[in-house]
Amino acid sequence: MKITGTQAIMKCLKEQNVNVIFGFPGGAVIDLYDEIMRTEWLTHVLVRHEQAAVHAADAYARVRGEVGVALVTSGPGATNTVTGIASAYLDSIPMVVFTGQVPTALIGNDAFQEVDIVGITRPCTKHNYLVKDPKDLVPTIREAFHIARTGRPGPVLIDLPKDVMAAMITFPEEKPIRMRTYRPTYEPHPGQIEKACQAMLHAKRPVLYIGGGVIASNASDEVTELGRKLSIPVTMTLMGLGGFPGTDPLSLGMLGMHGTYYANMAVAECDLLIAVGARFDDRVTGRIDAFAPEAEIIHIDIDPASISKNVEVDIPIVADCRQAVAAMNSWFNRAKDFDRDKVAQRHEPWLEKIRGWKDKHPLGYLEETDVIKPQFVVEKLHELTHGDAIITTEVGQNQMWAAQFYQFNKPRHFMTSGGLGVMGYGFPAAIGAQMAAPDKVVIDIAGDGSIQMNIQEMATARQYHCPVKIAILNNNYLGMVRQWQELFYDKRYSNTTLDVAPDFVALARAYGAVGLRATKPSEVEPVIKEALATDNLVIMDFVISREEGVYPMVPAGKATTEMLLV
Amino acid sequence: MKHTISVLLQNKPGVLSRVTGLFSGRGFNIESLAVNQTLDPEVSCLTLVTTGPDSIIEQITKQLHKLIDVIKVTDMREVECVEREMALIRVKAEAATRAEVLRIVDIFRGKVVDVSPKSYAIELTGDDKKIQALIDILKPIGIQEIVRTGTIAMARAKKTP
Ligand SMILES: Cc1ncc(C[n+]2csc(CCOP(=O)(O)OP(=O)(O)O)c2C)c(N)n1
Ligand SMILES: [Mg+2]
Numbered sequence: 001m002k003i004t005g006t007q008a009i010m011k012c013l014k015e016q017n018v019n020v021i022f023g024f025p026g027g028a029v030i031d032l033y034d035e036i037m038r039t040e041w042l043t044h045v046l047v048r049h050e051q052a053a054v055h056a057a058d059a060y061a062r063v064r065g066e067v068g069v070a071l072v073t074s075g076p077g078a079t080n081t082v083t084g085i086a087s088a089y090l091d092s093i094p095m096v097v098f099t100g101q102v103p104t105a106l107i108g109n110d111a112f113q114e115v116d117i118v119g120i121t122r123p124c125t126k127h128n129y130l131v132k133d134p135k136d137l138v139p140t141i142r143e144a145f146h147i148a149r150t151g152r153p154g155p156v157l158i159d160l161p162k163d164v165m166a167a168m169i170t171f172p173e174e175k176p177i178r179m180r181t182y183r184p185t186y187e188p189h190p191g192q193i194e195k196a197c198q199a200m201l202h203a204k205r206p207v208l209y210i211g212g213g214v215i216a217s218n219a220s221d222e223v224t225e226l227g228r229k230l231s232i233p234v235t236m237t238l239m240g241l242g243g244f245p246g247t248d249p250l251s252l253g254m255l256g257m258h259g260t261y262y263a264n265m266a267v268a269e270c271d272l273l274i275a276v277g278a279r280f281d282d283r284v285t286g287r288i289d290a291f292a293p294e295a296e297i298i299h300i301d302i303d304p305a306s307i308s309k310n311v312e313v314d315i316p317i318v319a320d321c322r323q324a325v326a327a328m329n330s331w332f333n334r335a336k337d338f339d340r341d342k343v344a345q346r347h348e349p350w351l352e353k354i355r356g357w358k359d360k361h362p363l364g365y366l367e368e369t370d371v372i373k374p375q376f377v378v379e380k381l382h383e384l385t386h387g388d389a390i391i392t393t394e395v396g397q398n399q400m401w402a403a404q405f406y407q408f409n410k411p412r413h414f415m416t417s418g419g420l421g422v423m424g425y426g427f428p429a430a431i432g433a434q435m436a437a438p439d440k441v442v443i444d445i446a447g448d449g450s451i452q453m454n455i456q457e458m459a460t461a462r463q464y465h466c467p468v469k470i471a472i473l474n475n476n477y478l479g480m481v482r483q484w485q486e487l488f489y490d491k492r493y494s495n496t497t498l499d500v501a502p503d504f505v506a507l508a509r510a511y512g513a514v515g516l517r518a519t520k521p522s523e524v525e526p527v528i529k530e531a532l533a534t535d536n537l538v539i540m541d542f543v544i545s546r547e548e549g550v551y552p553m554v555p556a557g558k559a560t561t562e563m564l565l566v
Numbered sequence: 567m568k569h570t571i572s573v574l575l576q577n578k579p580g581v582l583s584r585v586t587g588l589f590s591g592r593g594f595n596i597e598s599l600a601v602n603q604t605l606d607p608e609v610s611c612l613t614l615v616t617t618g619p620d621s622i623i624e625q626i627t628k629q630l631h632k633l634i635d636v637i638k639v640t641d642m643r644e645v646e647c648v649e650r651e652m653a654l655i656r657v658k659a660e661a662a663t664r665a666e667v668l669r670i671v672d673i674f675r676g677k678v679v680d681v682s683p684k685s686y687a688i689e690l691t692g693d694d695k696k697i698q699a700l701i702d703i704l705k706p707i708g709i710q711e712i713v714r715t716g717t718i719a720m721a722r723a724k725k726t727p
Contacts, residue, residue, distance in 0.1 A: 122584060123591045127634040130580075147634060181576060181637045305628035308621070 005137055005165035006035035009098075010042070012141040015174060018069050019043060020060060020435050022053035026073020028100025028113065028162050045435060045464055047428065048456040050077050054084025054155075055425050055454070056432030058093045059392060059415045063436035065218065067094045067148050074100040075113030078159075079120065083422055085155045086124040090419025091239060092216060094153035096144050103163040104132055118159050126154030134167035146177045151184030152303040153216055184302060188319035188327050196274070196298045196315050197331045201338060203272035203296075205350045206232045209255065212239030212418065213277015213301060219322035220244065220411040223276060225329050231344040233354055235263040237278050238403055239418040246407035247387075252354070253363060253407075256284040257554045258400045261361035264552070264560040266354055267292050275299040277321040280310040281419070290559030300324045361552070361565055363404055371545040372521050374398070374473040378405035381443060381471060384528050389441040390433045392416065394426040394450030396480035398473045400550040402445040424453025427470060431457060434466040441469070441532065448474040449498060458511040461537045469531045470539045472504060475546045483549045487564070504541040513537035568597070569623050570642040570649055570719045573612040576635040577603065584633050585612060594618065594626050598651070600716030609637065613718045615694075646722040652691045652715045654679070655701065658708030659686045667707060674700050685710060693717075 003011075009032060013021070022045045025033045036044050047053040050072045057068030068088075072081055078099040088095050102111040107130075118130045127147050129140050137160075144156040200206060214223050220243050227234045227250050234244040235252040244251060252263035267273065273295040278284070285291040288310060299306075299313040300321050307316045317324050332338045365375040378401050381389070391406055392415040393399040399416055408414050415433060417425035430444040444451075451472055461468050478496040485493050508515030514534050518527040524542065531538040552563040575581050582601060589596050594616060601612040616626060623641065630639045642649070659667045664686075671678060671688050674696065680687035690700055694717060701709065 118580065119583070122580075122587050179634075182634050303632070305625065305632050309625060312621075 002168040002170055004031075004035070005134055005167050005169060006032045008138050008169055008171055009141065009165065010035055010039050011171060012138060013042065013069070015142075016067065016145045018067070020045065021069040021071055022047055022056040022060070022432065023071030024050050024053060024073070024077060026077050026100060026113070028074035028077075028102060029071065029160075029165075031162070031165055032071070032100070032160075043435075044071075045431070045460065047460050049454065050080035051084050051424065052428035052431070052454050052457045052460065054081045054088065054095070054097060055422070055428035056435070057095055057097075058084065058088045058091070059429035059432035060436045061093050061095055062215075062415050063390065063412055063433045065412065067096055067145055068432070069096050069098070071098045072100070073113070074102055074117075075115050078115055078117040082120060082124065083420070085121055085157065087417045087420040087422045087425060088155040089124045089126065091417065092153050092212060093155065094148040095155040096141075096148050097155060097157045099157060099159050101130065101159045101161040104161045105163070107161065117157065121157050124155075125157050126152075128157040128159070130159040131161065131164050134164050134169045137164060137169060138172050142174070143177060143179070146179075147182065151182070185318050186302070186320040186323055188300070188317050188324040190327070192315060192317045193324065193327045193331055196317060197328055197335070199272055199296055199298060199315060200230060200232075200274065200328070201335070201343075204346065205270045206230070206272040206274060206347070207252070207266050207270040208232050208234040208244070208274045208276065209237075209267065209278055210234060210240040210243045210276045211237040211278025213321045214240055214243035215411045217277065217302070217321040218411070219277070219325050222322055222325040222329060224248075226325055229329065229332055229340060231347045231351065232274070233266055233351065235259070235267065237281070237284055237418075238416060240278060241403060241414045242408035242411045245409040247409055254403055256281075256560065257286065257556075258404065258550050258552065259560070260363050260404075261552050261563060261565065262354055262357035264554070264563060265357045268559075268561045269353075270295045273297045275301075276325060277301060279306045282310075285310065286554045286558055286560040290561065364566060365548075366566065368545065369521060372518060372524060372542055374401045374475075374542070374544045374548055375405050376521065377471065377473060377524055377542050377544070378402055378445065380524050380528055381445070382406045384525070384532060385441050385443070389413070389443050390415070390437060392426040392429040392433060392442070392444045394444070394446045395421045395423045396447045396450060396478065397475070397483065397548070397550050398445050398447040398450070398479075400480075401473065404550075406445075423447075423450035427451060427454050427468070428457050430468040430470070431461050431464070431466050434461075434468050435464065442466075443469045443471055446470055446472045447479060448472055448476060448501060448504075449478045452502070455507070458508070458513060458537060462512050466537065467535050468537055470537075472539065472541050473544050474504070474541055475544050475548065476501060477546060479548075480550070482547075486547070486549070487553075488555070504539050508537070508539040511537070513539060515539045515541065517541040517543065519543045567619070567623075568615060568617050570613060570615050570647075570717055571627065571630070572640045572642055572719055573614070573630055574604070574637040575610050575612060575633075576637065577608050577610045578635060581610070581635045582612070584635060585630070588629055588633065592625075592629065594622065598714070598716035600718050613716060615717050640721070642719045642721070647719045648722060649693045649717050649719040650691050651694060651697060651717045652689065653697045653701075654713045655688045655690065655704060655709060656680075656685050656711040657688060657704045658684065658710060660684055663707050667704070670700070670703055676700065
């Protein structure tokens, strides 16, 4: 029996266990939308801008650990997805984006709403396809999901000409996917595990440095076991937050440009750095030759191209992080000469030194009684949600304060545009996260600038009953840029004051949401409590100390030990 | 350092631009590039010559491997191989120099493929050193135009059975 291409696409989604997609219609995908209306098991979330569909799918994928799906029309619908795709690519988020395309006969003709989206997204997708022959439709979709979720995950785009979707096809049976050219390595090489464990056994000042790969491969339990078993302090990248409990005494918090004093000092003085699913990004390393200069480096990553890209690695392990760390744990469980207490004792002077750094420069801020400190807001959010909320962020100071002060204890609870740093990510991401976890408290920690980049999604959140809480840390500035201007441009605040700003409380009301404002520290707690008790979309507008800075800060190009402190 | 890299890839539309896009996007350079079908019509062989320190060459091969359509990447520096490229050179050949040009072409085992009253077009195959040597010798006589293909390379067969 033959079915239409659009029916086949629905069957493919079902096969892949997709039941929520984010999208926006148009002429090239109108047939597909007609089919969606007939497909009861599928929830389509109608966003108000295609960029938001992609960010929402991104966060949905992160919360669920599944492939997120977005659907848009050709031309402008497709180009509007590019920022979201690039963000997902840099953060290695599994995602499939379907774009409509003009009929095959018109491709290359500058037809109405035609763009070469496969060409445009080639450098920011893990892979992409233009389906020209209806018989390739189903195999392509299956392969796309396979590529998106395996190996180092990433976004895959499928461009669907209108006639291909309208064609009648026979639905091919599902077969295990075997690709000639793509076979990621999951299992670690036992010899390398042995070498790495020997190095760990003899290190005096080890540090675990974990990144987004730990979250992606669900390796948090294994990493936590390893850290505790060997008394190794653990620092996390922005993408790795939640990969190890932030409140554990071994946690050093985040490292890098806005990392903690003690994390950066520990990395600078360690003799063994164990990188797990992290990629030595410039925001993490600072001046590269001063990064972990005394350390032997072990690097576990599923992507061989990440290894020795920025920093020469001594013991490379190409593997799935979870499998590799699990293999290390069992190596130590078997090892005769491994004695947990002895190792703890041997590391004690190192841990003592780190405690000294923690005492000397804890993560903190100057408290004030008459103006609201943003860090205080984040701490209160943590306290009143018992550290259990899903936090998304925008970009800028708000993002760094969220990362520093909401101590993440669990994976898949923190979503931020880490690699690309997209202002406007947090709110659509919060909607995606709420769709993925309807019973969770989801908070977008936002800046007054960023929130305006996708503010139109208030309608989406209302329409799908997503009771997301937006906490705007309102400094009436493009604060992070202003901070650089303050420090490095003689306080010349070129175009970073937001002279005209909306009344966010009134704006919330205009969308049928709830708007709350706090201008004094004493109002922070009541506002958060009221928001958490409200079963609706809420904007909390926290008017904060305007020129607060994010510290510590490593100026660009400096060594991570050259931190500016509070 | 100069490296010849041989890449086997799926013969599909857009594959070449994935490779060249990778090079331009990551700031790797391409000195020459040649691509054509192999015995298996579904597979193309792309040969490219690039320069860079070992760390960059390592990144290039790893990033090429990461492309979904790439089947195999070989740095020909690590294997025994023959390398060839072809050049077409139009050189001034007037009464006084015609005989000398022919003599030189003969020494290099080149061929004259086009003749006019004032010039010869010469075809030469060889590795880049040989072609460069001919160019250097003909230069004083007067080269009018050069067109060169990219390098192609093939691993040598094992000498012992
Ligand atoms: C789409 C986009 N444009 C520009 C930037 C550059 N940028 C980084 S942070 C920032 C300021 C953000 O202001 P706001 O959202 O108010 O956050 P704050 O730093 O004040 O907390 C800007 C403009 C960016 N990251 N993303
Ligand atoms: Mg701001």
